[in-house]
Amino acid sequence: AVDARRLLGRIRELGAVGRDSEGRLIRLAASDTDRQGRDLLVGWLRQAGLDIAIDRVGNIFGIWQSPDDAGQAPLLVGSHIDTVIDAGIYDGCYGVLAGLEVIETLKASGFSPSRPVAVAAFTNEEGVRYTPDMMGSLVHAGGICVDTVLAALGTDGSVLGQELARIGYAGDTEPGFLKPHAYLELHIEQGPVLEREGVPIGAVENLQGISWQRITIDGVANHAGTTPMSMRSDAGHAAARVITHLHDRAKGSNTPMVATVGTMRFEPNAINVIPSQAVFTVDLRDPDEQRLQAEEAALAAYLDQLAAAEGVTISVERLARFEPVIFDIRIVERIEAAAKNRGLGVKRMTSGAGHDAQMMARITPAAMIFVPSAGGISHNPREHTEDAELVAGANILLDVVTDLAK
């Protein structure tokens, strides 16, 4: 079994890195606080005696090469340590630190793997500062050019490549250098299913499709007091219509489709000026690709109709688009078997969130293990998983890694 105290202690220690003056955890990709988190992690990887590689997109790898495994494709375990704004401490970090914990446990036990076992922390999984999300693993999997993403512009106007160089994590290893035998990712569920059903382990068999768009609506600034309602081109009002439209469609459908507008900006943003511009993001997800395409088309049609009705112009930019992913059934079955072996309930399930595993699945058999999230809360400082549940998940990871690397 893993060393529960060491694992939980590290989760807390890393969770303390990147607090702002109000105590909020903000460790956005390639920021100063991300650097602090990376430094802490790399220190632990070194202490564990792992070989360290950092690639050009800043992905960090800790590789356990053992004498017997020459030339074998490594088994890779991973996740990310970047966070959203005002985040919880488990999202991503749990998987990376449990991966390290599993390797240290196996090393200490005298286990001799038939192949290298490595742990990865991928750059910018969250996609909050730079899009697309799951960026580091997408680059690793060859889904996008490293030079393209290094030129990505952040929400703060920064350029990813410059920021990685500034924080000392623009490595020189070429992305994709490590060709895994298989990929495993342990993560908190971030949703309500496991808790609601009282099941401690999720064997994640698929992951829903993700569509991210940025919409810009241009209207006409005018005086809030003198302009009759019938003569307005109110960009803010048109944006509000998009939000209520998306919400009503998603809520009214009997599918698992979800729709979110998480960001919003009005221009000139003055109390007595009709907004001339509204810029906002749309996050649409559905496990079914056909339905996701139909929703995107329905949104586009609605925007056309709205532009005509409201006298505004609307432009749309794609920020990320990933099709649903089906994970490797053999690994899913091994996860189920490991849980049953330990007498733990287990449930096959769909991931609502995006994860690095979905990118790695393009190049290697991959699957994920979930543990419950209290109240289904994530991307929120109240994100919580009980210690015993965290340890149980890490032990399932240990068992599956042992199984795949023996």
Added chain:
Amino acid sequence: AVDARRLLGRIRELGAVGRDSEGRLIRLAASDTDRQGRDLLVGWLRQAGLDIAIDRVGNIFGIWQSPDDAGQAPLLVGSHIDTVIDAGIYDGCYGVLAGLEVIETLKASGFSPSRPVAVAAFTNEEGVRYTPDMMGSLVHAGGICVDTVLAALGTDGSVLGQELARIGYAGDTEPGFLKPHAYLELHIEQGPVLEREGVPIGAVENLQGISWQRITIDGVANHAGTTPMSMRSDAGHAAARVITHLHDRAKGSNTPMVATVGTMRFEPNAINVIPSQAVFTVDLRDPDEQRLQAEEAALAAYLDQLAAAEGVTISVERLARFEPVIFDIRIVERIEAAAKNRGLGVKRMTSGAGHDAQMMARITPAAMIFVPSAGGISHNPREHTEDAELVAGANILLDVVTDLAK
């Protein structure tokens, strides 16, 4: 007649003060650019040989004392030179500079007024940086304590009193020192009525009521991908509902009521996080006080219902509340007579915008003169009034001032 070239030249010169790097005019109250505008104005007042007074709230007065007027209450003409964000050049400045122009014209003509004639530039009429709007004239009229408004917090976290001191316009004259015989304000209409009807002069007989509120909606941040629609407390979506509700009520009513949400902020404002908070302003206006109260009550009831339906908490803060104002009918008639004398069409009308005149009306007979706004556009860089219309308005002001001060 006024000196058209001097007046138009000054409007353009002042309109060039406060341009940002993108060429946008932003001269918010008590900012650095407001200081530059004030310095230019005070220079012109001095050149015109006027006595200058600056009161504790930063209101600027240029006073023409002539030998014969000892002890008489002054006739006051005024408006403001602060602007909104990305403003036009006429709003407010036109009235101040035309007031100065009228005084200079009368002085040069050898006219000997029976009372002092003064021109005022009131602080923070726009209300964009600090609320309430029409702040300087409200203080002058005794409607709010000077110390209260000096403590006002700006949208940028600044404090008005500190900013006035910093830019050198925290005067030592006590606000309200000047008790006018009457108050006149010349302004662009900022709305579509005069242009649509082809009438060059508006004799403004009343001004609608204004209700400004700031609404804060608190929901629960959560993951955009994993949180089912039925389990969300989405503050951004609730805010959008308020916008569409207000818009539909105002547009659907057959009253002149207008409703605007000009500012909006989401927290944490991240693409894959359901907003935990939305903060926005509501600007409601109606010429009828009963109806305005009924609209405020309807909004409050809607917010209660929305909070329950969406699982959010909603708090409301009043930023400004002014009842409709009826101007002095005798002055309105003098404006009409002056227009007819010059062979100009004139129309009695309602002001949709708030103006310093509405505050001065609390302490002295007051009225306003409007000139057309092209396309009804204001609070927008495309705000425009033809030179000939500007000059015609200034000549009507000249005639009414002459009439009231002879």
